[in-house]
Amino acid sequence: MTSAAEFTGVTQSYGDTVAVENLNLQIAEGKLTTLLGPSGCGKTTTLRMLAGYITPSAGTITINGADATRLPPEKRNLGMVFQSYALFPHLTVAENVGFGLKLRKVPAAQRRTQVLANLDLVGLAHLADRKPKALSGGQQQRVALARAIAISPSLLLLDEPLSNLDARLRVQMRSEIRRIQSETGLTVVLVTHDQEEALEMSDVMVVMRAGKVMQTGAPATVFSAPANRFVADFLGYENFLTQPDGTLLTVRPEHLLVGRPDAAPVGGLNLPARVVDSVYRGVDNIVTLRATDAAGGDVHLISTTRRDTLTSDRDGVRPGDLVLAQARDHEIVHLAA
Ligand SMILES: Nc1ncnc2c1ncn2[C@@H]1O[C@H](COP(=O)(O)OP(=O)(O)OP(=O)(O)O)[C@@H](O)[C@H]1O
Ligand SMILES: [Mg+2]
Structure with a gap:
Protein backbone atom coordinates (compact mmCIF):
# COMPACT_ATOMS: atom_id res chain seq x y z
CA MET A 1 0.00 0.00 0.00
CA ALA A 232 -19.12 -4.22 17.98
CA ASP A 233 -21.43 -1.97 19.97
CA PHE A 234 -20.88 0.94 17.61
CA LEU A 235 -21.68 -1.26 14.61
CA GLY A 236 -25.00 -2.38 16.07
CA TYR A 237 -24.14 -5.64 17.77
CA GLU A 238 -26.20 -6.40 20.87
CA ASN A 239 -26.45 -9.45 23.06
CA PHE A 240 -23.07 -9.56 24.76
CA LEU A 241 -22.66 -12.78 26.71
CA THR A 242 -19.73 -13.65 28.94
CA GLN A 243 -18.31 -17.12 28.34
CA PRO A 244 -17.05 -19.47 31.06
CA ASP A 245 -13.47 -18.52 30.06
CA GLY A 246 -14.21 -14.83 30.53
CA THR A 247 -14.32 -13.97 26.82
CA LEU A 248 -17.37 -12.40 25.25
CA LEU A 249 -19.60 -13.52 22.45
CA THR A 250 -22.03 -11.27 20.66
CA VAL A 251 -24.87 -11.75 18.19
CA ARG A 252 -26.61 -9.10 16.11
CA PRO A 253 -30.28 -8.64 17.09
CA GLU A 254 -31.35 -9.70 13.58
CA HIS A 255 -29.58 -13.01 14.07
CA LEU A 256 -30.89 -13.92 17.51
CA LEU A 257 -33.67 -16.45 17.09
CA VAL A 258 -36.46 -16.94 19.58
CA GLY A 259 -37.48 -20.60 19.80
CA ARG A 260 -39.96 -22.50 21.92
CA PRO A 261 -38.39 -23.81 25.12
CA ASP A 262 -38.31 -27.32 23.63
CA ALA A 263 -36.96 -26.21 20.21
CA ALA A 264 -34.28 -28.41 18.65
CA PRO A 265 -30.88 -27.02 19.59
CA VAL A 266 -28.88 -25.33 16.82
CA GLY A 267 -25.11 -25.56 16.41
CA GLY A 268 -24.20 -22.47 18.40
CA LEU A 269 -26.08 -20.68 21.15
CA ASN A 270 -29.07 -22.25 22.92
CA LEU A 271 -29.85 -20.22 26.01
CA PRO A 272 -33.07 -20.42 28.02
CA ALA A 273 -34.55 -16.94 28.39
CA ARG A 274 -37.62 -15.15 29.63
CA VAL A 275 -39.58 -12.75 27.40
CA VAL A 276 -39.66 -9.20 28.77
CA ASP A 277 -41.40 -7.48 25.91
CA SER A 278 -42.43 -7.92 22.28
CA VAL A 279 -43.12 -4.97 20.01
CA TYR A 280 -44.68 -5.34 16.57
CA ARG A 281 -42.87 -3.44 13.78
CA GLY A 282 -44.19 -4.88 10.52
CA VAL A 283 -41.24 -6.66 8.94
CA ASP A 284 -40.01 -7.74 12.34
CA ASN A 285 -40.75 -7.72 16.05
CA ILE A 286 -38.44 -6.38 18.68
CA VAL A 287 -38.39 -9.06 21.33
CA THR A 288 -36.56 -8.28 24.55
CA LEU A 289 -35.41 -11.20 26.68
CA ARG A 290 -33.74 -11.77 30.00
CA ALA A 291 -31.31 -14.57 30.58
CA THR A 292 -28.38 -15.63 32.69
CA ASP A 293 -25.05 -15.97 30.90
CA ALA A 294 -22.36 -18.56 31.59
CA ALA A 295 -20.70 -16.24 34.10
CA GLY A 296 -23.94 -16.06 36.10
CA GLY A 297 -24.59 -12.49 34.96
CA ASP A 298 -28.08 -11.18 34.32
CA VAL A 299 -28.26 -10.16 30.64
CA HIS A 300 -30.77 -8.45 28.41
CA LEU A 301 -31.08 -9.82 24.90
CA ILE A 302 -32.71 -8.25 21.85
CA SER A 303 -34.02 -10.15 18.85
CA THR A 304 -35.27 -8.48 15.69
CA THR A 305 -35.40 -11.50 13.41
CA ARG A 306 -37.62 -10.94 10.41
CA ARG A 307 -41.12 -12.38 10.24
CA ASP A 308 -40.06 -14.65 7.38
CA THR A 309 -37.29 -16.30 9.39
CA LEU A 310 -38.98 -19.67 9.84
CA THR A 311 -36.95 -20.80 12.80
CA SER A 312 -37.75 -17.72 14.81
CA ASP A 313 -40.99 -18.44 16.57
CA ARG A 314 -41.42 -15.15 18.32
CA ASP A 315 -44.71 -14.06 16.76
CA GLY A 316 -46.83 -15.50 19.51
CA VAL A 317 -44.56 -14.73 22.44
CA ARG A 318 -45.80 -12.75 25.42
CA PRO A 319 -44.04 -11.17 28.38
CA GLY A 320 -43.22 -13.86 30.92
CA ASP A 321 -42.97 -16.72 28.38
CA LEU A 322 -40.03 -19.06 28.65
CA VAL A 323 -38.17 -19.36 25.32
CA LEU A 324 -34.88 -20.53 23.87
CA ALA A 325 -32.57 -17.78 22.57
CA GLN A 326 -30.67 -19.32 19.70
CA ALA A 327 -27.95 -18.27 17.29
CA ARG A 328 -26.07 -20.28 14.72
CA ASP A 329 -22.32 -20.61 14.99
CA HIS A 330 -21.55 -18.50 11.92
CA GLU A 331 -23.64 -15.61 13.28
CA ILE A 332 -21.75 -15.53 16.56
CA VAL A 333 -18.79 -13.18 16.97
CA HIS A 334 -16.22 -13.95 19.64
CA LEU A 335 -14.50 -11.01 21.28
CA ALA A 336 -11.39 -10.98 23.41
CA ALA A 337 -11.99 -10.25 27.09
N1 LIG B 1 -10.34 24.09 20.39
C1 LIG B 1 -10.53 23.20 21.36
N2 LIG B 1 -10.28 23.48 22.66
C2 LIG B 1 -10.47 22.58 23.64
N3 LIG B 1 -10.94 21.33 23.44
C3 LIG B 1 -11.22 20.97 22.17
C4 LIG B 1 -11.04 21.88 21.07
N4 LIG B 1 -11.41 21.25 19.94
C5 LIG B 1 -11.80 20.01 20.30
N5 LIG B 1 -11.68 19.85 21.65
C6 LIG B 1 -11.98 18.61 22.40
O1 LIG B 1 -11.26 17.55 21.82
C7 LIG B 1 -12.03 16.37 21.72
C8 LIG B 1 -12.14 15.91 20.27
O2 LIG B 1 -12.88 16.87 19.53
P1 LIG B 1 -13.21 16.69 18.00
O3 LIG B 1 -13.84 17.95 17.52
O4 LIG B 1 -11.98 16.23 17.29
O5 LIG B 1 -14.25 15.50 18.04
P2 LIG B 1 -15.14 14.87 16.85
O6 LIG B 1 -14.84 13.41 16.87
O7 LIG B 1 -14.93 15.60 15.60
O8 LIG B 1 -16.62 15.07 17.42
P3 LIG B 1 -17.99 15.44 16.62
O9 LIG B 1 -18.49 14.15 16.05
O10 LIG B 1 -18.88 15.93 17.72
O11 LIG B 1 -17.68 16.49 15.60
C9 LIG B 1 -13.36 16.70 22.38
O12 LIG B 1 -13.32 16.28 23.71
C10 LIG B 1 -13.43 18.20 22.29
O13 LIG B 1 -14.20 18.73 23.34
MG1 LIG C 1 -16.22 16.78 14.39
Whole structure:
Protein backbone atom coordinates (compact mmCIF):
# COMPACT_ATOMS: atom_id res chain seq x y z
CA MET A 1 0.00 0.00 0.00
CA THR A 2 1.26 3.46 -0.87
CA SER A 3 0.44 6.07 1.74
CA ALA A 4 -0.78 9.49 0.70
CA ALA A 5 -0.40 10.61 4.29
CA GLU A 6 0.87 9.12 7.49
CA PHE A 7 0.44 9.94 11.17
CA THR A 8 3.21 8.69 13.46
CA GLY A 9 2.80 8.98 17.22
CA VAL A 10 0.55 12.01 16.84
CA THR A 11 -0.98 13.52 19.95
CA GLN A 12 -3.11 16.64 20.19
CA SER A 13 -3.97 18.08 23.59
CA TYR A 14 -6.05 21.10 24.46
CA GLY A 15 -5.06 21.92 28.02
CA ASP A 16 -6.07 18.86 30.01
CA THR A 17 -8.10 17.35 27.17
CA VAL A 18 -6.25 14.84 25.04
CA ALA A 19 -8.25 15.00 21.80
CA VAL A 20 -6.02 12.56 19.89
CA GLU A 21 -3.55 10.23 21.59
CA ASN A 22 -0.53 8.58 19.97
CA LEU A 23 -2.20 8.19 16.60
CA ASN A 24 -0.49 5.90 14.10
CA LEU A 25 -2.37 5.83 10.84
CA GLN A 26 -1.65 5.47 7.15
CA ILE A 27 -4.00 6.99 4.61
CA ALA A 28 -3.96 4.78 1.52
CA GLU A 29 -3.41 6.55 -1.78
CA GLY A 30 -6.36 6.59 -4.18
CA LYS A 31 -8.73 5.17 -1.58
CA LEU A 32 -11.57 6.48 0.50
CA THR A 33 -10.79 6.27 4.19
CA THR A 34 -13.42 7.10 6.78
CA LEU A 35 -12.81 8.18 10.35
CA LEU A 36 -15.77 6.81 12.27
CA GLY A 37 -16.61 7.28 15.91
CA PRO A 38 -18.91 8.96 18.42
CA SER A 39 -19.01 12.68 19.10
CA GLY A 40 -15.83 14.00 20.69
CA CYS A 41 -13.61 11.03 19.77
CA GLY A 42 -11.15 13.23 17.84
CA LYS A 43 -12.23 12.90 14.20
CA THR A 44 -12.28 16.59 13.35
CA THR A 45 -9.07 17.17 15.28
CA THR A 46 -7.39 14.45 13.20
CA LEU A 47 -8.66 15.98 9.96
CA ARG A 48 -7.63 19.50 10.97
CA MET A 49 -4.12 18.32 11.81
CA LEU A 50 -3.93 16.70 8.38
CA ALA A 51 -5.15 19.94 6.81
CA GLY A 52 -2.63 21.99 8.78
CA TYR A 53 -5.09 24.13 10.73
CA ILE A 54 -3.68 22.78 13.98
CA THR A 55 -0.18 21.60 14.75
CA PRO A 56 0.14 18.34 16.73
CA SER A 57 1.41 18.60 20.31
CA ALA A 58 3.64 15.60 19.49
CA GLY A 59 4.43 13.27 16.61
CA THR A 60 4.82 13.71 12.86
CA ILE A 61 2.56 13.87 9.84
CA THR A 62 3.87 13.19 6.36
CA ILE A 63 2.05 13.94 3.12
CA ASN A 64 3.23 12.14 0.01
CA GLY A 65 6.30 11.03 1.90
CA ALA A 66 7.45 14.50 2.97
CA ASP A 67 7.27 15.84 6.52
CA ALA A 68 4.28 18.16 6.70
CA THR A 69 3.88 18.39 10.49
CA ARG A 70 4.43 22.16 10.51
CA LEU A 71 3.51 22.99 6.93
CA PRO A 72 0.83 25.72 6.65
CA PRO A 73 -2.51 24.67 5.08
CA GLU A 74 -1.99 26.61 1.83
CA LYS A 75 1.19 24.65 1.11
CA ARG A 76 -0.50 21.26 1.44
CA ASN A 77 -2.63 21.29 -1.71
CA LEU A 78 -5.66 19.85 0.02
CA GLY A 79 -9.34 20.19 -0.81
CA MET A 80 -11.64 20.45 2.16
CA VAL A 81 -15.41 20.37 2.62
CA PHE A 82 -16.83 21.19 6.01
CA GLN A 83 -20.06 20.22 7.68
CA SER A 84 -21.69 23.53 6.72
CA TYR A 85 -21.09 24.09 3.05
CA ALA A 86 -20.04 27.75 3.43
CA LEU A 87 -20.14 28.87 -0.18
CA PHE A 88 -19.42 32.51 -0.92
CA PRO A 89 -22.97 33.92 -1.17
CA HIS A 90 -22.09 36.84 -3.44
CA LEU A 91 -20.32 34.66 -6.02
CA THR A 92 -22.02 32.48 -8.65
CA VAL A 93 -21.68 28.72 -8.61
CA ALA A 94 -18.96 28.91 -11.29
CA GLU A 95 -17.08 31.64 -9.41
CA ASN A 96 -17.27 29.61 -6.22
CA VAL A 97 -15.85 26.54 -7.93
CA GLY A 98 -13.16 28.62 -9.67
CA PHE A 99 -12.15 30.48 -6.53
CA GLY A 100 -9.08 28.40 -5.72
CA LEU A 101 -7.97 28.44 -9.37
CA LYS A 102 -8.20 32.23 -9.45
CA LEU A 103 -6.04 32.43 -6.32
CA ARG A 104 -3.56 30.21 -8.14
CA LYS A 105 -3.64 32.68 -11.07
CA VAL A 106 -5.01 30.19 -13.58
CA PRO A 107 -5.97 32.20 -16.74
CA ALA A 108 -9.71 32.91 -17.15
CA ALA A 109 -10.35 30.75 -20.23
CA GLN A 110 -8.64 27.71 -18.74
CA ARG A 111 -10.41 28.38 -15.47
CA ARG A 112 -13.80 28.33 -17.17
CA THR A 113 -13.03 24.97 -18.83
CA GLN A 114 -11.85 23.43 -15.57
CA VAL A 115 -14.79 24.81 -13.61
CA LEU A 116 -17.28 23.39 -16.09
CA ALA A 117 -15.54 20.02 -16.04
CA ASN A 118 -15.78 19.96 -12.25
CA LEU A 119 -19.40 21.07 -12.27
CA ASP A 120 -20.07 18.30 -14.80
CA LEU A 121 -18.57 15.83 -12.39
CA VAL A 122 -21.16 16.77 -9.76
CA GLY A 123 -23.95 17.14 -12.34
CA LEU A 124 -24.45 20.88 -11.94
CA ALA A 125 -23.00 22.46 -15.11
CA HIS A 126 -26.44 23.84 -15.95
CA LEU A 127 -26.49 25.90 -12.75
CA ALA A 128 -23.09 27.55 -13.25
CA ASP A 129 -24.46 31.10 -13.20
CA ARG A 130 -26.77 30.79 -10.21
CA LYS A 131 -26.06 32.19 -6.78
CA PRO A 132 -25.82 29.71 -3.86
CA LYS A 133 -29.06 30.92 -2.27
CA ALA A 134 -30.94 29.73 -5.35
CA LEU A 135 -29.76 26.16 -4.81
CA SER A 136 -31.06 23.32 -2.66
CA GLY A 137 -28.96 22.01 0.23
CA GLY A 138 -27.78 19.04 -1.79
CA GLN A 139 -26.84 21.22 -4.74
CA GLN A 140 -24.88 23.55 -2.47
CA GLN A 141 -23.07 20.56 -1.02
CA ARG A 142 -22.16 19.43 -4.54
CA VAL A 143 -20.82 22.89 -5.38
CA ALA A 144 -18.67 22.77 -2.25
CA LEU A 145 -17.39 19.40 -3.41
CA ALA A 146 -16.67 20.70 -6.92
CA ARG A 147 -14.85 23.67 -5.40
CA ALA A 148 -12.69 21.41 -3.24
CA ILE A 149 -11.85 19.17 -6.20
CA ALA A 150 -11.19 22.03 -8.65
CA ILE A 151 -7.68 22.68 -7.39
CA SER A 152 -6.71 19.04 -8.14
CA PRO A 153 -5.88 18.38 -4.50
CA SER A 154 -3.58 15.58 -3.51
CA LEU A 155 -5.99 14.84 -0.67
CA LEU A 156 -9.68 15.57 -0.33
CA LEU A 157 -10.83 16.00 3.27
CA LEU A 158 -14.54 15.83 4.05
CA ASP A 159 -15.81 16.56 7.56
CA GLU A 160 -19.34 15.19 7.91
CA PRO A 161 -20.24 16.72 4.53
CA LEU A 162 -23.66 15.10 4.42
CA SER A 163 -24.95 15.79 7.91
CA ASN A 164 -26.97 18.83 6.83
CA LEU A 165 -28.90 16.94 4.18
CA ASP A 166 -32.19 15.11 4.58
CA ALA A 167 -32.09 11.33 4.76
CA ARG A 168 -32.85 10.62 1.10
CA LEU A 169 -30.37 13.12 -0.28
CA ARG A 170 -27.74 11.91 2.14
CA VAL A 171 -28.01 8.38 0.79
CA GLN A 172 -27.88 9.67 -2.79
CA MET A 173 -24.81 11.83 -2.09
CA ARG A 174 -22.99 8.85 -0.59
CA SER A 175 -22.92 7.11 -3.93
CA GLU A 176 -22.16 10.39 -5.73
CA ILE A 177 -19.06 10.93 -3.62
CA ARG A 178 -18.11 7.31 -4.16
CA ARG A 179 -18.48 7.70 -7.92
CA ILE A 180 -16.48 10.93 -7.99
CA GLN A 181 -13.76 9.30 -5.91
CA SER A 182 -13.45 6.34 -8.24
CA GLU A 183 -13.62 8.49 -11.39
CA THR A 184 -10.93 10.89 -10.19
CA GLY A 185 -8.81 8.39 -8.24
CA LEU A 186 -8.55 10.98 -5.48
CA THR A 187 -7.39 10.08 -2.00
CA VAL A 188 -10.32 10.96 0.25
CA VAL A 189 -10.57 11.13 4.03
CA LEU A 190 -14.15 11.37 5.20
CA VAL A 191 -15.26 11.98 8.77
CA THR A 192 -18.57 10.55 9.90
CA HIS A 193 -20.29 9.32 13.04
CA ASP A 194 -22.76 7.33 10.93
CA GLN A 195 -21.81 3.65 10.79
CA GLU A 196 -24.02 2.97 7.79
CA GLU A 197 -22.36 5.78 5.85
CA ALA A 198 -18.91 4.45 6.74
CA LEU A 199 -19.78 0.87 5.81
CA GLU A 200 -21.26 1.92 2.50
CA MET A 201 -18.59 4.39 1.41
CA SER A 202 -15.23 3.26 2.74
CA ASP A 203 -12.38 1.35 1.25
CA VAL A 204 -10.81 1.61 4.68
CA MET A 205 -12.63 2.30 7.93
CA VAL A 206 -10.88 3.70 10.99
CA VAL A 207 -12.98 3.34 14.13
CA MET A 208 -12.01 5.80 16.86
CA ARG A 209 -12.85 6.14 20.53
CA ALA A 210 -11.68 8.85 22.91
CA GLY A 211 -8.75 9.92 20.75
CA LYS A 212 -7.55 6.42 19.94
CA VAL A 213 -7.93 4.08 17.00
CA MET A 214 -9.88 0.98 17.97
CA GLN A 215 -9.77 -0.80 14.62
CA THR A 216 -8.71 -0.20 11.02
CA GLY A 217 -9.81 -2.33 8.10
CA ALA A 218 -12.10 -2.93 5.15
CA PRO A 219 -15.79 -2.43 6.04
CA ALA A 220 -16.65 -6.11 5.65
CA THR A 221 -13.81 -7.11 7.94
CA VAL A 222 -14.62 -4.60 10.63
CA PHE A 223 -18.31 -5.46 10.42
CA SER A 224 -17.92 -9.22 10.58
CA ALA A 225 -14.93 -9.29 12.93
CA PRO A 226 -15.09 -6.28 15.27
CA ALA A 227 -11.90 -6.03 17.31
CA ASN A 228 -13.58 -5.39 20.63
CA ARG A 229 -16.82 -4.66 22.39
CA PHE A 230 -16.72 -0.95 21.64
CA VAL A 231 -16.46 -1.50 17.88
CA ALA A 232 -19.12 -4.22 17.98
CA ASP A 233 -21.43 -1.97 19.97
CA PHE A 234 -20.88 0.94 17.61
CA LEU A 235 -21.68 -1.26 14.61
CA GLY A 236 -25.00 -2.38 16.07
CA TYR A 237 -24.14 -5.64 17.77
CA GLU A 238 -26.20 -6.40 20.87
CA ASN A 239 -26.45 -9.45 23.06
CA PHE A 240 -23.07 -9.56 24.76
CA LEU A 241 -22.66 -12.78 26.71
CA THR A 242 -19.73 -13.65 28.94
CA GLN A 243 -18.31 -17.12 28.34
CA PRO A 244 -17.05 -19.47 31.06
CA ASP A 245 -13.47 -18.52 30.06
CA GLY A 246 -14.21 -14.83 30.53
CA THR A 247 -14.32 -13.97 26.82
CA LEU A 248 -17.37 -12.40 25.25
CA LEU A 249 -19.60 -13.52 22.45
CA THR A 250 -22.03 -11.27 20.66
CA VAL A 251 -24.87 -11.75 18.19
CA ARG A 252 -26.61 -9.10 16.11
CA PRO A 253 -30.28 -8.64 17.09
CA GLU A 254 -31.35 -9.70 13.58
CA HIS A 255 -29.58 -13.01 14.07
CA LEU A 256 -30.89 -13.92 17.51
CA LEU A 257 -33.67 -16.45 17.09
CA VAL A 258 -36.46 -16.94 19.58
CA GLY A 259 -37.48 -20.60 19.80
CA ARG A 260 -39.96 -22.50 21.92
CA PRO A 261 -38.39 -23.81 25.12
CA ASP A 262 -38.31 -27.32 23.63
CA ALA A 263 -36.96 -26.21 20.21
CA ALA A 264 -34.28 -28.41 18.65
CA PRO A 265 -30.88 -27.02 19.59
CA VAL A 266 -28.88 -25.33 16.82
CA GLY A 267 -25.11 -25.56 16.41
CA GLY A 268 -24.20 -22.47 18.40
CA LEU A 269 -26.08 -20.68 21.15
CA ASN A 270 -29.07 -22.25 22.92
CA LEU A 271 -29.85 -20.22 26.01
CA PRO A 272 -33.07 -20.42 28.02
CA ALA A 273 -34.55 -16.94 28.39
CA ARG A 274 -37.62 -15.15 29.63
CA VAL A 275 -39.58 -12.75 27.40
CA VAL A 276 -39.66 -9.20 28.77
CA ASP A 277 -41.40 -7.48 25.91
CA SER A 278 -42.43 -7.92 22.28
CA VAL A 279 -43.12 -4.97 20.01
CA TYR A 280 -44.68 -5.34 16.57
CA ARG A 281 -42.87 -3.44 13.78
CA GLY A 282 -44.19 -4.88 10.52
CA VAL A 283 -41.24 -6.66 8.94
CA ASP A 284 -40.01 -7.74 12.34
CA ASN A 285 -40.75 -7.72 16.05
CA ILE A 286 -38.44 -6.38 18.68
CA VAL A 287 -38.39 -9.06 21.33
CA THR A 288 -36.56 -8.28 24.55
CA LEU A 289 -35.41 -11.20 26.68
CA ARG A 290 -33.74 -11.77 30.00
CA ALA A 291 -31.31 -14.57 30.58
CA THR A 292 -28.38 -15.63 32.69
CA ASP A 293 -25.05 -15.97 30.90
CA ALA A 294 -22.36 -18.56 31.59
CA ALA A 295 -20.70 -16.24 34.10
CA GLY A 296 -23.94 -16.06 36.10
CA GLY A 297 -24.59 -12.49 34.96
CA ASP A 298 -28.08 -11.18 34.32
CA VAL A 299 -28.26 -10.16 30.64
CA HIS A 300 -30.77 -8.45 28.41
CA LEU A 301 -31.08 -9.82 24.90
CA ILE A 302 -32.71 -8.25 21.85
CA SER A 303 -34.02 -10.15 18.85
CA THR A 304 -35.27 -8.48 15.69
CA THR A 305 -35.40 -11.50 13.41
CA ARG A 306 -37.62 -10.94 10.41
CA ARG A 307 -41.12 -12.38 10.24
CA ASP A 308 -40.06 -14.65 7.38
CA THR A 309 -37.29 -16.30 9.39
CA LEU A 310 -38.98 -19.67 9.84
CA THR A 311 -36.95 -20.80 12.80
CA SER A 312 -37.75 -17.72 14.81
CA ASP A 313 -40.99 -18.44 16.57
CA ARG A 314 -41.42 -15.15 18.32
CA ASP A 315 -44.71 -14.06 16.76
CA GLY A 316 -46.83 -15.50 19.51
CA VAL A 317 -44.56 -14.73 22.44
CA ARG A 318 -45.80 -12.75 25.42
CA PRO A 319 -44.04 -11.17 28.38
CA GLY A 320 -43.22 -13.86 30.92
CA ASP A 321 -42.97 -16.72 28.38
CA LEU A 322 -40.03 -19.06 28.65
CA VAL A 323 -38.17 -19.36 25.32
CA LEU A 324 -34.88 -20.53 23.87
CA ALA A 325 -32.57 -17.78 22.57
CA GLN A 326 -30.67 -19.32 19.70
CA ALA A 327 -27.95 -18.27 17.29
CA ARG A 328 -26.07 -20.28 14.72
CA ASP A 329 -22.32 -20.61 14.99
CA HIS A 330 -21.55 -18.50 11.92
CA GLU A 331 -23.64 -15.61 13.28
CA ILE A 332 -21.75 -15.53 16.56
CA VAL A 333 -18.79 -13.18 16.97
CA HIS A 334 -16.22 -13.95 19.64
CA LEU A 335 -14.50 -11.01 21.28
CA ALA A 336 -11.39 -10.98 23.41
CA ALA A 337 -11.99 -10.25 27.09
N1 LIG B 1 -10.34 24.09 20.39
C1 LIG B 1 -10.53 23.20 21.36
N2 LIG B 1 -10.28 23.48 22.66
C2 LIG B 1 -10.47 22.58 23.64
N3 LIG B 1 -10.94 21.33 23.44
C3 LIG B 1 -11.22 20.97 22.17
C4 LIG B 1 -11.04 21.88 21.07
N4 LIG B 1 -11.41 21.25 19.94
C5 LIG B 1 -11.80 20.01 20.30
N5 LIG B 1 -11.68 19.85 21.65
C6 LIG B 1 -11.98 18.61 22.40
O1 LIG B 1 -11.26 17.55 21.82
C7 LIG B 1 -12.03 16.37 21.72
C8 LIG B 1 -12.14 15.91 20.27
O2 LIG B 1 -12.88 16.87 19.53
P1 LIG B 1 -13.21 16.69 18.00
O3 LIG B 1 -13.84 17.95 17.52
O4 LIG B 1 -11.98 16.23 17.29
O5 LIG B 1 -14.25 15.50 18.04
P2 LIG B 1 -15.14 14.87 16.85
O6 LIG B 1 -14.84 13.41 16.87
O7 LIG B 1 -14.93 15.60 15.60
O8 LIG B 1 -16.62 15.07 17.42
P3 LIG B 1 -17.99 15.44 16.62
O9 LIG B 1 -18.49 14.15 16.05
O10 LIG B 1 -18.88 15.93 17.72
O11 LIG B 1 -17.68 16.49 15.60
C9 LIG B 1 -13.36 16.70 22.38
O12 LIG B 1 -13.32 16.28 23.71
C10 LIG B 1 -13.43 18.20 22.29
O13 LIG B 1 -14.20 18.73 23.34
MG1 LIG C 1 -16.22 16.78 14.39
